[in-house]
Each structure stands twice: as C-alpha cells, then as structure tokens.
Amino acid sequence: MTPALQLTDLCKSFGPTRIFDGVSLSVAPGERHAVIGPNGAGKSTLFHLISGRLSPSSGSIRLFGRDVAGAPPARIFASGLARNFQINSLFATLSARENLRCAALIETGHHRALWRRAAGIRDLADKVTEMLDRIGLGRRGDIPCDQLSYSEQRAIEIGMAAISGRQVVLLDEPTAGMNHAETDRFIDLIRGLTEGRTLMVVEHDMGVVFSLADRITVLAAGKVVASGAPDEIRGNNEVREAYLGQHAPAGKEGAEC
Numbered sequence: 001m002t003p004a005l006q007l008t009d010l011c012k013s014f015g016p017t018r019i020f021d022g023v024s025l026s027v028a029p030g031e032r033h034a035v036i037g038p039n040g041a042g043k044s045t046l047f048h049l050i051s052g053r054l055s056p057s058s059g060s061i062r063l064f065g066r067d068v069a070g071a072p073p074a075r076i077f078a079s080g081l082a083r084n085f086q087i088n089s090l091f092a093t094l095s096a097r098e099n100l101r102c103a104a105l106i107e108t109g110h111h112r113a114l115w116r117r118a119a120g121i122r123d124l125a126d127k128v129t130e131m132l133d134r135i136g137l138g139r140r141g142d143i144p145c146d147q148l149s150y151s152e153q154r155a156i157e158i159g160m161a162a163i164s165g166r167q168v169v170l171l172d173e174p175t176a177g178m179n180h181a182e183t184d185r186f187i188d189l190i191r192g193l194t195e196g197r198t199l200m201v202v203e204h205d206m207g208v209v210f211s212l213a214d215r216i217t218v219l220a221a222g223k224v225v226a227s228g229a230p231d232e233i234r235g236n237n238e239v240r241e242a243y244l245g246q247h248a249p250a251g252k253e254g255a256e257c
C-alpha cells in the first residue's frame, strides 16, 4: 500500500547547523502517528518541511507517492495535507464561525469564485455549523475569537485543519497549555475529527501520545532513534535514555517530558 506520508533520507541545515541528518519514516493511510523528542530535536522543523514552510536541504517527502519536498504550501495542501500551527493563527477579531468558514471556503475553492451557487453556500454554512458543534462551540460560534478562552481557540485551530477535508492532518502540540480535563476532551476531539484520516502529531504530553498514537517516532540529535508501536517505544532502552528517561510511562501514561 502506498504510504500516506513517506520521508526518505531527509536532511535539513540552517547555515552550518545540521538539524536533520538522514531522517526516514513512513506513515500508513489511516494511521495516527506521533513524533516525540527532546526540546530542539527538530519536531516543528519537521512539520515545516512536510507542510512546505521550509525546504529540505536534501531527501524526499512523498504524499501518497507524490514528491512534495520544497513545494509551496498551497500545492501541498492541494495534494491532501492540512496542518494547524503551534502559535495561535486565528483571525482574532473574527468569530469561530467566520474562521471556520474561511478554512472551508479554501477547501471548496469558493474563495476563487466571483459568483457562487446558493446551494453551495448553504452546504458550506451547514458544514461550519456542524464543525462548531463538534468542537463544542455550537452556542459560542459568533463570539470574536479574542473573547474566547485559550482552549476554545485551540479547538478552532483543530477544527480549521479538520474542516479542510484533507486526508493527512498535522497537529503541532494541540494540547499545549491545557489542563487535564481539557487535554482529555481534546484527545477525544482529535480522535473524532481525524477518524478515517491520517494524523501526524507532535506532542510533549506522553499521556496524549500514548493514548492517541498507533505508532510513535522518536527524534533526537537529528536522527530517528526509534519508530514503532507504543509498547515497543515504551520498552526501548535507547528511547528511554534519549528522551523518556525517568518519565517513561510504566503503564498508565500521564507524564509530561
């Protein structure tokens, strides 16, 4: 089966500083894949490379078999990949509904149309309303984003990535800054919104990683230290030394590294 995402021998340097030195990994369609590693391991850089914000120094990035390494973000999006951003990327003075509508308009191509079919616009409005319900903002969808709570804003970001309908969704630290209850709710939300799609997630919260992921890749010092099922990663001595250390989840996870 063609992988949804395949990175082969990926290298990235910033000037003389080498961040990645031959990173390879493969994500199957429908898989939930987490990328973990110590601060500065290059997890966000990896997402920037996959989503086209940065170009690799060498190596290939294949999305459903098509090489997209170095392609502009819009082409990568059109090839089937959507992402959120670690920093807040919403239109702050627009409502949740308006932000989601912007994301949905890009998906449908309506943003390019000079005139629009009324039926298409109605479908779009229904889709946005459904997404507002799913992210728990059914009653607060018309409030400007900058008046919503932090977790509500993060939920909108995930909703915007999900409403695009892309087959591969990248989420960069979707639960950063959340309390335990919010984190639990977000795990369910992410699971629901990415059902039947391929998810790649960067997270520091091991509870989230081990609850969500089918497979985990560990990055450290510019290389893949290990890639495998959660149990394999949990039991891997090299991973424990490189990253999990004494915080390694023994059974029920919850440690933040």
Ligand SMILES: Nc1ncnc2c1ncn2[C@@H]1O[C@H](COP(=O)(O)OP(=O)(O)OP(=O)(O)O)[C@@H](O)[C@H]1O
Residues within 6 Å of the ligand: 014, 019, 037, 038, 039, 040, 041, 042, 043, 044, 045, 046
């Ligand atoms: N534009 C850039 N120019 C130079 N160095 C950069 C640039 N972007 C990132 N780096 C460096 O690349 C390395 C990896 O950074 P990155 O943010 O990808 O790590 P990370 O694993 O996501 O870290 P964290 O877990 O703290 O978010 C760091 O040493 C960082 O300083």
